[in-house]
Amino acid sequence: MSEFSLFNTLTRSVEPFAPSDGETVKLYTCGPTVYNPAHLGNFRTFLFEDLMRRALRLRGWKVVQVMNLTDVDDKIITRASEQGKTIREVTDPVITIFHEDRKYLRIEDAEHYPRATAYIPDMIALIERLIANGVAYVADDRSVYFAIEKFAMYGRLSRLDTREIQSGARVSQDDYSKENAQDFALWKAAKPLDEACEAAWDSPWGRGRPGWHLECSAMAMAILGETIDLHAGGIDLIFPHHEDEIAQSEAATGKTFARCWCHGEFLLTDGAKMAKRVGNVQNVADLRRNGVSGAAVRHFMFSTHYRKQLNLSGEALEGSIEGVRRIGDFAERLTAAQGGTRGLEEAADRLDRDVRTAIFDDLNAPNAMAALFEFIRTANKELDAGGSEAGSLRRAREVLAMVNGLLDVQPDRAAADADLAGWVEGQLTARTEARARRDFGTADAIRKALDEKGVVIEDTAAGTRWKLDQ
RNA sequence: GGCGCCGUGGCCAAGUGGUAAGGCGGCAGACUGCAAAUCUGCUAUUCGUCGGUUCGAUUCCGACCGGCGCCUCCA
CATH class of the missing domain: 1.20.120 (Four Helix Bundle (Hemerythrin (Met), subunit A))
Incomplete structure (x- = not known):
């Protein structure tokens, strides 16, 4: 059997890869935060993951892929409050769009698309484990934080020295009270705004909602188990998201969380990272409108290696x-x-x-x-x-x-409807007759008329063939 | 300030210590009434710049120039 190798961010090198049980690859991929349709940059990552799962299967393994849908977070809450809606009312339509876009790009169905809000009990249980293990603490504001100094391996994935995060960094203190600026929230105490849009749940620490990183750990472990084979995402998730996932997962279980980490590079527009805050995003809908299949x-996405911008x-x-x-x-x-x-x-x-x-x-x-x-x-x-x-x-x-x-780069040829097909056949018959009597003026006029309807023709030895352009 | 990636023909891009894959575009030819499709040939003596190592470097090392990214919630 041929070898299969992947670049592992943990070691920064290409290494042989195989599922731990030799049979089924447990793959976790970080999905979209559903407050806005995902842009093409997001989809570059999802396409890279789609290619990955297809490659794994071609190699002969089964794949169980989880792609989470983050349906509770700051931006969603902001959006919901602005529109006077619940978070569910904001996220449901966006999830629908996500799947439509995904299908347009022929991204295969993952086996699981868990929504964060459906796994609150698992998240609470995970936090309780972390508190019991002494690596998480409840702060004065009833939020719960992970104490990174309690986890020796912190920083291993991102290779960031936690002591040296300084000038130039976006070190903005948020509204929560934690012991160390770099500790991250596992559970965020509810605020009035959260309650208003139904983004708060009961917990042993009072009303609140889960932190972003926690979702992925809880859902990955709930569905795939405590050790997964592959964890993939965009390169920007290395820190802090994946670093934090490792910390909270491994501090809870004492086991390796993901055996291999893979990250896809960015899609740029006009030489800058495509991002909402940069204001250069394009959506699948934009391409679709322009007739790009x-x-x-x-x-286009596969024309460059996934680890290159x-x-x-x-x-x-x-x-x-x-x-x-x-x-x-x-x-x-x-x-x-x-x-x-x-x-x-x-x-x-x-x-x-x-x-x-x-x-x-x-x-x-x-x-x-x-x-x-x-x-x-x-x-x-x-x-x-x-x-x-x-x-x-x-x-x-x-x-x-x-x-x-x-x-999966073979284009679908749009099938012409019966009316058009009938008309085209009639035109072609007339053209063939014209050509037979060497009346090329008429023949070319017919070809031009067909072309205006988006019909391209080819004269071959076996007769004239036609297809719709694009 | 710290960490990291990248710079190959008009555009996209693979690649290796031994002399530049592939796609798009362009030019020429074959085929065609003309096209389209297809095929053929041509389109980088050269891989950001300058040094170094080497018999030999685009590929290793160094410096510089240029672009991009990460450094607390962004795929």
């Missing part, structure tokens, strides 16, 4: 749209082909091997994509040569399906 977005530009996106068109045209050609050649089969074998090698080597999607395009060029050539071997054709289709099951 999910397949094209995937091609990627700049969103119109030019790059155009390139992906064209690239994906080529893949689509080729796939249709392969579907329609009557037979293949020995060379086609060899090219398919090569593609099979090269894609696995690339993707099992720390998810090298750009190399996998390169292998796909090399295959397309060779296969087109072989198909030009004719050939009648059913076996090689079958093999080519099988490998292309495998690659597509991994990258």
Whole structure:
């Protein structure tokens, strides 16, 4: 069996990876905070995780993926109060949009999408364990904090020396009273605003709500167990989010929380991190409105390795749209082909091997994509040569399906409705007749009329074919 | 101030101590009535700059220039 390796943030190096039980990968991925539709930067991370789960399965393992939905937090509460709603009324519609966007980008369903508010009892139980272990304390304001100096390994993931966080850092004191500025909240005592939008629950320490980091630890352990195989997220979550998850999980259980940590780099726009506070965000809806397909977005996101920053530009996106068109045209050609050649089969074998090698080597999607395009060029050539071997054709289709099951960059050709199809067929018949009598003026006028309806035609030896543009 | 990443052709981008994958675009050719699709050839003597190590560096080391990120709740 081929090796599978991933870059582990804990060691800052690419290492062999396998699930601890040799069979099922327990994967936890930090999901969106649902107060606003996720932007493309968020989706770059989710796409990287989608590729990861597909790669793990291709390697032969089962995957149980958890993606949490953070449906209680400061921003959600702010939004709810502004609109006079409960947090649930704010988050429900955003979750719906999240799943629509996700499906548009062909991100597979995770096995679990837990909402933080559904796991309050688990979170409270975890806090009680931490207090019992002496690493958490209840402050004067009835909030509960984790005391980072009680956890020796604190800082191991982010490699931040806790004593040296100083000038330049955004060290803003929040409204809570804690013993050490770097301690983080496990439980936040309720304020009137929280109660007003139904963001407060009973607890042994009074009314309140969970801290952000706590959610992930509690839900990961509740669903996947105390030690998980893989934990992934955006690079900005390394600190403090994942650092804190490790602290509170391991301080509670005494066991390794996640065996391997993977982080995806940022998507930039105009050379700056895409973020709401920078004001340069673009959503899936924006691309959708501009006719950019999910397949094209995937091609774009996978054109660069996940650990490298990627700049969103119109030019790059155009390139992906064209690239994906080529893949689509080729796939249709392969579907329609009557037979293949020995060379086609060899090219398919090569593609099979090269894609696995690339993707099992720390998810090298750009190399996998390169292998796909090399295959397309060779296969087109072989198909030009004719050939009648059913076996090689079958093999080519099988490998292309495998690659597509991994990258999923083959565009859907929009099916024309019956009215349009009928009209097009009529036009094509007229055009074929015109061409037969060498009346090219009429033939070209018809082609122009079709083009204006978004119909592109190709004259081939077997007759004229047509498709909808994009 | 601390920590870290990156800089490869017009654009995107892989990559290795031994002389630059792939995609988009462009140019030329084949095919076509013309197109489209496809194929072929061309499109970086060179990998931010300057040094060093080496038989040999884009790949290792150093300095510098430029871009980006993290340093308490941001994917």
